[in-house]
Amino acid sequence: MKQGADLRGLVGYQVQRAHLLIDTDARAPKAARALSPAQLTALILIRDNPGCDQTALGRALSINRSSAMKLVNILAERGLVERRPGRDLRTNALWLTAEGEAKVPVMVDALRVSDARMTARLSAEEVRTLSALLRKLGPVPRAASAD
Amino acid sequence: MKQGADLRGLVGYQVQRAHLLIDTDARAPKAARALSPAQLTALILIRDNPGCDQTALGRALSINRSSAMKLVNILAERGLVERRPGRDLRTNALWLTAEGEAKVPVMVDALRVSDARMTARLSAEEVRTLSALLRKLGPVPRAASAD
DNA sequence: TATTGTTATACTCTATAACTATA
DNA sequence: TATAGTTATAGAGTATAACAATA
Numbered sequence: 001m002k003q004g005a006d007l008r009g010l011v012g013y014q015v016q017r018a019h020l021l022i023d024t025d026a027r028a029p030k031a032a033r034a035l036s037p038a039q040l041t042a043l044i045l046i047r048d049n050p051g052c053d054q055t056a057l058g059r060a061l062s063i064n065r066s067s068a069m070k071l072v073n074i075l076a077e078r079g080l081v082e083r084r085p086g087r088d089l090r091t092n093a094l095w096l097t098a099e100g101e102a103k104v105p106v107m108v109d110a111l112r113v114s115d116a117r118m119t120a121r122l123s124a125e126e127v128r129t130l131s132a133l134l135r136k137l138g139p140v141p142r143a144a145s146a147d
Numbered sequence: 148m149k150q151g152a153d154l155r156g157l158v159g160y161q162v163q164r165a166h167l168l169i170d171t172d173a174r175a176p177k178a179a180r181a182l183s184p185a186q187l188t189a190l191i192l193i194r195d196n197p198g199c200d201q202t203a204l205g206r207a208l209s210i211n212r213s214s215a216m217k218l219v220n221i222l223a224e225r226g227l228v229e230r231r232p233g234r235d236l237r238t239n240a241l242w243l244t245a246e247g248e249a250k251v252p253v254m255v256d257a258l259r260v261s262d263a264r265m266t267a268r269l270s271a272e273e274v275r276t277l278s279a280l281l282r283k284l285g286p287v288p289r290a291a292s293a294d
Numbered sequence: 295t296a297t298t299g300t301t302a303t304a305c306t307c308t309a310t311a312a313c314t315a316t317a
Numbered sequence: 318t319a320t321a322g323t324t325a326t327a328g329a330g331t332a333t334a335a336c337a338a339t340a
Contacts (some may be wrong), residue, residue: 001207004195006255010262011274012169012186014281019166020209020331021285022159038307041160048151052183053320060148062167067308069323090316090321115159121283127158130280134161136268138168167308183329189295202298215326237298237339 011137021118034078037114040107042071043096046081047104051093053086075100158284168265181225184261187254189218190243193228194251198240200233221246 007013022037035043037063045060046052058068072094075081080100083092096104119127156159169184184191185208192207193199205215219241222228227247230239243251266274 001192001196001199001203001281003207004191006191007188007195008278010188011266011278011281012184012258012262014278015162015165015169016185016188017209018162018281018284022162028200029320036306037159038163041154041163042155044151044153045148048154049148052148053321056148062164063308064310065322066310066324070307078281086321088317088321092322111157111159118285119158122280126280126283129276131155131158131161133269133273133277133280134165135159136273138265141156185330200298210301210331211333212297213301213333217330233298234338235298239299 010057019120035107037111039071039074040104040111043075043080043100043104044108046075046094046102047096050095051084051086054091057094059133150224165265168286169261182222182254184258186218186221187251190227190247190251191255193222194248197226197242198231198233200240204241218235262265 013114042057042061049056049060054068055065057072058065061068061071063071072081072083076083079097080103082095082097084095086093094104095145119130122130164200189204190206192204196203196207201215201219202212204219208215208218210218219228219230223230226244227250229242229244231242233240266277269277
């Protein structure tokens with residue numbers, strides 16, 4: 001189908017399509033991986049920021065506290081993450097379990113395969129550029145509250 | 148929060164975040180706009196491809212027939228799109244109504260404002276580059292069926 | 295046999311609102 | 318007052334599986 005000038009000028013349209021590409025591809029071998037790309041992303045964030053709290057995790061994922069909570073529940077149920085006492089009595093500190101530490105590298109490899117498939121038509125240089133530009137998007141000046 | 152090498156290397160993570168930025172911003176003034184960015188995108192596609200059928204629309208949006216159907220229902224209920232007889236008896240031809248034609252430009256302007264807000268930290272050149280690179284993503288070599 | 299539209303159903307993800315405990 | 322976690326509830330968006338009509 002034809003994409004007119006309006007659509008080509010809207011970054012949001014391209015982002016929307018790209019997002020669905022993740023869904024239909026990387027999320028497909030569900031049973032094998034057992035975690036969605038977004039869930040694995042959360043796992044990686046916790047590994048790279050040990051002891052972080054749920055609210056900070058939510059911010060990093062652009063989701064609110066309540067959604068972050070559900071996400072952590074799933075990871076905890078699967079024995080990949082545990083909640084430990086945090087810096088004060090309100091706060092949880094999130095840590096990977098031994099099982100989580102062991103499994104992350106394997107799952108990251110699998111995710112990288114589908115990520116590479118999605119970017120197959122781009123050079124390594126273009127992938128770097130794309131990633132850098134996406135990172136520069138938002139948060140939006142106006143309100144930006146995810147809560 | 149820290150983004151380790153794994154995450155920086157995964158385009159999918161950035162896309163996921165960018166997608167949520169659209170949600171929390173552009174979708175916010177709901178009552179005023181009355182269409183989500185994705186719905187407006189569909190409207191634009193129909194305008195730019197008059198007489199297209201639902202399945203083609205779905206492909207352009209990377210969603211399947213059933214989801215495309217729901218989308219068209221919403222647009223039709225609001226009097227923006229109509230189904231006319233298509234090229235054969237199985238097929239609908241999608242056309243904007245007079246009201247749809249009149250309203251699209253206004254809504255596109257509104258969407259462009261939030262799109263601009265999302266890309267506020269990028270130069271015009273960077274926006275073009277980003278858009279072009281996103282367009283080069285997928286469809287995935289392997290299966291790619293959205294149905 | 296394959297394709298289009300359609301319907302019914304279910305699932306995932308996220309949001310909102312309210313509550314509790316703590317700061 | 319503000320913040321972290323929690324819970325219940327609701328909504329949007331998409332998917333799957335079936336069916337009828339048509340090609």
